Amino acid sequence: MSINWFKYSSPQTFFPLAGRLALGFGALAVLACAAGLYLGFFVAPTDAQQGESYRIIFIHVPAAWMSMFLYVVMAFWAGLGLAFNTRLSGMMASAIAPTGALFTFIALWTGSLWGKPAWGTWWVWDARLTSELILLFLYFGFMALQAAIDDPRRADKAGALLALVGVVNVPIIYFSVKWWNTLHQGASVSLTKAPTMAATMLAGMLVMSFAFWFYSIAAVLLRARCIMLERERSSDWAAQYARGAA
Amino acid sequence: MEKALEAVDLRCTRGERTLFEGLSFALKGGELLRIGGPNGSGKTSLLRIACGLLEPDRGEIRWGGENVRMLKEEFWARLLYIGHANALKDDLTAVENLGVACALAGIVADDRQIGAALGRLGLAGRENLPARVLSQGQRRRVALARLALGADSPLWVLDEPFTALDAAAIDCVQDLIAGHVTRGGRVMYTTHYEASIGAAISRRIDLAGS
Amino acid sequence: MVAALRCVIVRDLRLAARRSSDVMTVVLFFVIVVSLFPLGIGAEPKLLRTVAPGVLWVAALLASMLALGRMFAADHADGTLEQMMLGATPLGLVVAARVFAHWLVSGLPLVLISPVLALQFDLSQELLGVVVLSLALGTPVLSLIGAIGAALTLGLRGAGTLLSLLVLPLYVPVLIIGAGAAEAAASGLGGHAQLLLLGAMLIFAGAFAPWAAAVALRISVE
Numbered sequence: 001m002s003i004n005w006f007k008y009s010s011p012q013t014f015f016p017l018a019g020r021l022a023l024g025f026g027a028l029a030v031l032a033c034a035a036g037l038y039l040g041f042f043v044a045p046t047d048a049q050q051g052e053s054y055r056i057i058f059i060h061v062p063a064a065w066m067s068m069f070l071y072v073v074m075a076f077w078a079g080l081g082l083a084f085n086t087r088l089s090g091m092m093a094s095a096i097a098p099t100g101a102l103f104t105f106i107a108l109w110t111g112s113l114w115g116k117p118a119w120g121t122w123w124v125w126d127a128r129l130t131s132e133l134i135l136l137f138l139y140f141g142f143m144a145l146q147a148a149i150d151d152p153r154r155a156d157k158a159g160a161l162l163a164l165v166g167v168v169n170v171p172i173i174y175f176s177v178k179w180w181n182t183l184h185q186g187a188s189v190s191l192t193k194a195p196t197m198a199a200t201m202l203a204g205m206l207v208m209s210f211a212f213w214f215y216s217i218a219a220v221l222l223r224a225r226c227i228m229l230e231r232e233r234s235s236d237w238a239a240q241y242a243r244g245a246a
Numbered sequence: 247m248e249k250a251l252e253a254v255d256l257r258c259t260r261g262e263r264t265l266f267e268g269l270s271f272a273l274k275g276g277e278l279l280r281i282g283g284p285n286g287s288g289k290t291s292l293l294r295i296a297c298g299l300l301e302p303d304r305g306e307i308r309w310g311g312e313n314v315r316m317l318k319e320e321f322w323a324r325l326l327y328i329g330h331a332n333a334l335k336d337d338l339t340a341v342e343n344l345g346v347a348c349a350l351a352g353i354v355a356d357d358r359q360i361g362a363a364l365g366r367l368g369l370a371g372r373e374n375l376p377a378r379v380l381s382q383g384q385r386r387r388v389a390l391a392r393l394a395l396g397a398d399s400p401l402w403v404l405d406e407p408f409t410a411l412d413a414a415a416i417d418c419v420q421d422l423i424a425g426h427v428t429r430g431g432r433v434m435y436t437t438h439y440e441a442s443i444g445a446a447i448s449r450r451i452d453l454a455g456s
Numbered sequence: 457m458v459a460a461l462r463c464v465i466v467r468d469l470r471l472a473a474r475r476s477s478d479v480m481t482v483v484l485f486f487v488i489v490v491s492l493f494p495l496g497i498g499a500e501p502k503l504l505r506t507v508a509p510g511v512l513w514v515a516a517l518l519a520s521m522l523a524l525g526r527m528f529a530a531d532h533a534d535g536t537l538e539q540m541m542l543g544a545t546p547l548g549l550v551v552a553a554r555v556f557a558h559w560l561v562s563g564l565p566l567v568l569i570s571p572v573l574a575l576q577f578d579l580s581q582e583l584l585g586v587v588v589l590s591l592a593l594g595t596p597v598l599s600l601i602g603a604i605g606a607a608l609t610l611g612l613r614g615a616g617t618l619l620s621l622l623v624l625p626l627y628v629p630v631l632i633i634g635a636g637a638a639e640a641a642a643s644g645l646g647g648h649a650q651l652l653l654l655g656a657m658l659i660f661a662g663a664f665a666p667w668a669a670a671v672a673l674r675i676s677v678e
Contacts, residue, residue: 134628137624141621141625144618144621145618145622148615151678154676157675158608158675161604161671161672161675162622165626166626169625172629176633298542299538299542299677299678301678318546319544319545322543322544325542327538327539329535331535333538333539335534335536337470338467338470338471338474342467342470349460350463350540350543350544350545351542351544352544352545
């Protein structure tokens with residue numbers, strides 16, 4: 001069975017599909033989250049050095065992974081939109097940014113919450129946390145640029161270029177910050193090295209990663225639906241949908 | 247070089263409004279094309295699309311059969327575009343401004359030729375004044391002086407060339423345009439002024455406006 | 457084509473010479489910001505000597521960012537940018553020439569005045585040399601990256617602050633390596649690695665940034 005992928009490349013046909021997918025992935029996300037949190041908070045053993053407070057890594061690490069993964073996905077959609085001049089790709093990239101920023105913020109916040117009981121300070125200039133902070137600025141920059149441009153086509157293309165420049169820079173930023181950190185911190189307090197990974201801990205983090213991934217897909221698709229309705233409001237199908245929903 | 251500028255099924259929207267659609271035309275050597283229409287009907291947008299600055303929502307512009315946005319510099323080297331804005335720097339003199347404009351457009355012209363072009367547009371004696379002290383009409387004339395040096399550019403696209411000009415300057419510019427068309431060039435322009443340019447083939451396309 | 461590029465650079469230099477206040481404000485900003493730091497953190501000599509490279513770098517970065525607004529905005533407003541985009545020379549090369557002229561006017565003066573400011577912080581001779589060299593290599597990179605930001609934010613409301621938000625995260629690696637050069641030299645390791653890295657960044661940025669900025673300009677003008 002060959003699926004005609006191009007059938008879904010127009011907002012009109014993608015809109016209902018996105019709705020169904022969002023529902024499905026949302027349900028999966030709730031299930032995976034429940035499983036992951038159960039694993040993380042009840043099954044995984046207590047850490048010898050840090051006691052119970054280390055359990056926040058079950059949110060912190062998956063959130064950090066998601067924040068970086070989503071940036072790359074956003075840059076991918078942005079690149080597609082720029083290369084093939086498709087409207088939908090630009091809408092997807094715009095839809096991803098807020099969710100990516102959210103996970104970056106969660107990673108930073110949980111990192112801070114972890115740092116306080118573990119090392120006594122609310123903020124640590126750890127290489128990864130600092131990179132996450134700069135990633136948050138990159139997300140904000142993308143969203144601010146798109147918000148400042150009235151014309152949607154120009155906003156899509158400008159954001160796309162910025163996202164592509166950003167994605168090239170993310171590894172450079174990460175390595176330079178890592179180098180800076182070793183120079184200044186010496187025996188560094190690395191937040192992810194602390195507990196030795198028992199199998200259940202790793203399993204918990206993986207399940208939570210999937211939970212966050214499913215949530216991201218659901219949230220992005222729902223947001224993309226809103227963007228589609230807004231951009232295409234003058235077209236027939238959007239007007240029909242609005243009448244149907246009213 | 248008998249390449250034609252073709253517009254194929256152009257559609258342009260600005261925000262929610264569709265300015266024009268299904269617009270097609272061809273501009274061959276020795277032809278003069280005037281774009282008419284009320285304010286806001288998309289004349290400037292059409293000219294910018296024709297230059298390749300703006301991408302149409304549908305359709306394409308072709309030069310010699312190829313899409314101008316693919317040709318890029320190959321096309322732009324053949325184009326002389328004078329828009330609404332004069333593209334003058336206040337702090338540079340008329341001679342310096344025209345020199346920069348020519349260098350960017352790939353027109354080779356020495357100081358003597360530049361001086362002569364400015365003189366042709368009635369700016370003799372004012373070449374070395376900074377553009378800041380020139381009047382609106384004089385600044386427009388500095389911008390238009392490129393026409394006197396643009397014989398080698400087959401395609402001229404002019405947006406409201408006669409704005410702010412006095413009668414003598416208008417005659418001069420009309421002569422330059424007519425001369426270019428007679429030599430086999432193509433000129434596409436918009437204007438609110440009822441110009442009388444003597445040209446063998448002179449057409450007019452009116453954008454309806456809404 | 458080379459004639460056109462030379463013409464563009466000469467034009468920019470002429471404009472800067474006739475409006476020299478633009479140049480002076482950037483240099484003065486640099487000087488004032490550097491002078492603010494001792495006022496803020498105390499004038500203890502050992503502390504100042506330690507923070508000097510970082511302070512000079514941050515101030516140069518901010519001053520550089522201030523000057524970015526001038527790069528394309530004026531040309532966009534009076535229509536010259538359109539002529540550049542419709543010219544016979546590839547836009548990427550024109551942008552490269554503009555960025556070079558912009559650096560000559562806004563970056564090089566900072567490099568030249570930095571030794572004087574470093575003396576305020578009692579920086580030693582060899583360290584001074586490393587700092588100046590790192591700024592000489594780094595400020596062009598800042599101009600190149602900044603050009604992309606300036607091109608993306610062309611004509612937007614609040615373009616100045618938006619430009620800062622876009623460009624500062626991208627400046628971070630340059631800042632870290634640039635300031636790190638002097639720190640490495642101070643700790644006896646020698647700043648060669650960082651200076652070489654800066655050189656590599658300069659080559660990389662010089663190759664790609666003008667092209668990216670040209671794409672951004674076309675997007676912004678549509």
